[in-house]
Amino acid sequence: MHVIMSSIRALFSAPFYGLIHRDFHQLVATMPLTDKILFLIMHSVDKLGKWHRLPVFLGLIYLAIRRTLQQTYNLINVGPTPVGISFNPVDYPYRTSDGKFNDPFNEVAGSQGSFFGRNLQPVHQNDKLMKPDPVVVATKLLARTEFKDTGKQFNMIAVSWIQFMIHDWVDHLEDTQQIELIAPSEVASEYQCPLKSFKFYKTKEVPTDVNGIDIGHFNIRTSWWDGSAIYGSNKNTLLKVRTYKNGKLKISEDSGLLPLDEDGVVVSGDVRNSWAGVSVLQALFVKEHNAVCDALKREYGDLNDEDLYRHARLVTSAVIAKVHTIDWTVELLKTDTLLAAMRANWYGLLGKKFKDAFGHVGGAILGGLVGLPSPQNHGVPYSLTEEFTSVYRMHALLPDNLLLRDISAAPGPNKLPPLDEEVPMAEMIGLRGERETRLLQIGFEKQMVSMGYQPSGALELFNYPKFLRDLIPQDIDGKERTDHVDLAALEIYRDRERKVARYNEFRRGLMLIPITNWEDLTDDAEAIKTLREVYGDNVEDLDLLVGIMAEKKIPGFAISETAFHIFTVMATRRLEADRFFTSYFNKETYTKKGLEWVNTTENMKDVLQRHHPEMLTTWMNSSSVFTVWDSPPPSHNPVPLYLRFPN
Numbered sequence: 303m304h305v306i307m308s309s310i311r312a313l314f315s316a317p318f319y320g321l322i323h324r325d326f327h328q329l330v331a332t333m334p335l336t337d338k339i340l341f342l343i344m345h346s347v348d349k350l351g352k353w354h355r356l357p358v359f360l361g362l363i364y365l366a367i368r369r370t371l372q373q374t375y376n377l378i379n380v381g382p383t384p385v386g387i388s389f390n391p392v393d394y395p396y397r398t399s400d401g402k403f404n405d406p407f408n409e410v411a412g413s414q415g416s417f418f419g420r421n422l423q424p425v426h427q428n429d430k431l432m433k434p435d436p437v438v439v440a441t442k443l444l445a446r447t448e449f450k451d452t453g454k455q456f457n458m459i460a461v462s463w464i465q466f467m468i469h470d471w472v473d474h475l476e477d478t479q480q481i482e483l484i485a486p487s488e489v490a491s492e493y494q495c496p497l498k499s500f501k502f503y504k505t506k507e508v509p510t511d512v513n514g515i516d517i518g519h520f521n522i523r524t525s526w527w528d529g530s531a532i533y534g535s536n537k538n539t540l541l542k543v544r545t546y547k548n549g550k551l552k553i554s555e556d557s558g559l560l561p562l563d564e565d566g567v568v569v570s571g572d573v574r575n576s577w578a579g580v581s582v583l584q585a586l587f588v589k590e591h592n593a594v595c596d597a598l599k600r601e602y603g604d605l606n607d608e609d610l611y612r613h614a615r616l617v618t619s620a621v622i623a624k625v626h627t628i629d630w631t632v633e634l635l636k637t638d639t640l641l642a643a644m645r646a647n648w649y650g651l652l653g654k655k656f657k658d659a660f661g662h663v664g665g666a667i668l669g670g671l672v673g674l675p676s677p678q679n680h681g682v683p684y685s686l687t688e689e690f691t692s693v694y695r696m697h698a699l700l701p702d703n704l705l706l707r708d709i710s711a712a713p714g715p716n717k718l719p720p721l722d723e724e725v726p727m728a729e730m731i732g733l734r735g736e737r738e739t740r741l742l743q744i745g746f747e748k749q750m751v752s753m754g755y756q757p758s759g760a761l762e763l764f765n766y767p768k769f770l771r772d773l774i775p776q777d778i779d780g781k782e783r784t785d786h787v788d789l790a791a792l793e794i795y796r797d798r799e800r801k802v803a804r805y806n807e808f809r810r811g812l813m814l815i816p817i818t819n820w821e822d823l824t825d826d827a828e829a830i831k832t833l834r835e836v837y838g839d840n841v842e843d844l845d846l847l848v849g850i851m852a853e854k855k856i857p858g859f860a861i862s863e864t865a866f867h868i869f870t871v872m873a874t875r876r877l878e879a880d881r882f883f884t885s886y887f888n889k890e891t892y893t894k895k896g897l898e899w900v901n902t903t904e905n906m907k908d909v910l911q912r913h914h915p916e917m918l919t920t921w922m923n924s925s926s927v928f929t930v931w932d933s934p935p936p937s938h939n940p941v942p943l944y945l946r947f948p949n
């Protein structure tokens with residue numbers, strides 16, 4: 303009987319599986335019927351390779367299906383999963399210094415020193431850590447041959463912004479054991495390879511004490527979107543940055559920049575491997591925090607220092623999350639579908655006007671993630687993931703020189719200020735650039751305007767900045783190490799060491815159709831030739847970072863589609879799993895004034911407008927702070943957003 307039933311089932315399922323790429327048969331076989339149907343719809347669109355060409359409302363449906371499936375199949379816990387309520391959330395109506403006590407079922411979720419989660423199963427590659435040699439990969443495929451930029455799409459403020467976010471989200475704990483990478487003779491000439499060899503610390507491996515994934519890595523930043531780049535990820539750092547007067551944080555009144563400590567290191571929540579561009583953003587959001595404190599003090603005179611600090615931190619973190627969601631990301635993924643999708647993440651499909659008038663109505667899709675009645679972690683405790691870290695390896699966004707503009711001159715066409723000087727990026731980083739003299743000489747406004755006018759590097763092969771291939775890395779306290787690193791080669795090694803799947807397996811894991819040859823990946827003949835030189839014809843060996851740089855981009859996207867689908871699930875998760883963006887996003891927790899502050903701040907322009915209004919009026923021509931500032935504002939499109947067809 304069993305055999306007969308199996309044969310009947312096989313007969314009916316054969317045509318179904320015939321529609322599906324063979325690499326997914328095993329996964330689909332484990333899916334319940336609804337997921338099978340959703341998968342078939344998504345996969346059929348993927349086979350045509352054109353979801354981004356669909357009208358906006360159909361594109362949104364595709365993304366919603368993909369997100370639903372990825373929430374089921376691409377969230378993997380690392381470490382123990384506690385059961386039962388561990389504290390009463392009412393006792394913690396604020397963001398703690400180390401990120402604990404956000405999730406009532408798991409007080410350590412997302413806190414400093416908790417495990418990175420995973421989107422895909424780890425792929426052990428101990429026997430392939432050096433295959434192909436990371437220095438060869440970096441030198442032949444990543445190293446910049448000629449600077450490629452993103453045109454008007456994305457500027458250096460946008461680049462600094464994402465580093466500012468990385469310094470809020472992720473940093474791996476290191477071991478005390480060092481490793482050395484030596485450049486093989488085929489690439490060791492000084493011209494090709496700035497370092498003949500370099501040493502760095504292994505990523506610390508920590509037993510998870512559970513079956514399945516038995517080794518994990520710790521995140522030494524809090525994984526919540528809690529502004530830890532300005533507040534720090536623990537009590538000690540918080541102690542350093544607070545004034546303990548009226549809730550405020552320290553800032554230099556003279557320069558409007560971050561203050562320096564006795565060692566010349568900036569006083570801020572995160573000071574590691576940073577530069578002047580990030581430093582000005584940290585300073586700006588300290589000013590924002592302090593302005594919130596002033597507004598709350600005016601409104602509620604009886605709030606003490608601690609209350610003011612707590613409310614202002616909630617508000618400032620939410621402003622940062624909002625700017626990232628509906629301003630920065632919209633410029634990164636510049637299509638109507640993503641404009642609609644990102645706004646829907648914050649406001650829901652019903653839109654801002656509706657939400658302002660009636661509050662959060664409906665679930666995540668209609669009402670948005672922010673303000674959901676309860677947080678949602680899909681049964682997997684919140685963390686950021688290894689794969690999330692890997693796809694954010696975006697060092698190619700950085701140019702080799704910063705173009706400083708003369709803001710004492712008169713504005714030129716489209717408000718463009720004349721060029722003043724070209725400064726090597728190497729001078730703008732570390733103790734020298736960010737801290738002691740360089741940024742102090744330049745000043746906040748000149749740094750910001752200059753970054754506004756400079757396009758970012760493009761996330762492509764052969765575009766990894768030279769200055770990062772001979773870099774002085776820092777300890778967590780900002781102190782410089784003696785061993786320089788080749789960051790490009792190190793990044794290749796890191797992904798392998800952390801068992802992140804290589805490119806093709808990564809795509810399969812995300813339910814994306816794998817490539818079968820180099821021509822599936824790119825049209826660039828030079829790239830294909832070099833890929834063959836380094837990897838032969840073995841597309842399975844292709845490193846993730848190389849793959850996402852090489853991949854043909856969706857028009858309007860500054861990143862690869864493969865990287866984007868990690869964001870599809872993780873950008874949502876950062877909001878929906880956090881109590882302070884969902885059930886506690888209310889006037890009781892934020893105060894009425896505080897909530898109003900978040901709800902009336904729409905973008906980075908609003909933030910800069912508050913603190914540097916003349917700078918924007920004089921120098922900014924574009925509509926978004928994150929596009930090159932002499933771009934014209936976009937022309938009006940009379941077609942309602944959801945009904946538009948992509949250009």
Ligand code: HEM
Pocket residue numbers: 461462464465468472473474502575576577691692694695696697699700731773775776789792796
């Ligand atoms: C001048 C600017 C920058 C410098 C000096 C810098 C330097 C570094 C260094 C030294 C590391 C640690 C490497 C290791 O030991 O594994 C690192 C990691 C990283 N950087 Fe950057 N970086 C810069 C800008 C950026 C930007 C613009 C991004 C864009 C998203 C970025 C994303 C990352 C990520 C995702 C990691 C991995 C973090 C982890 O391992 O947890 N960085 N960077």
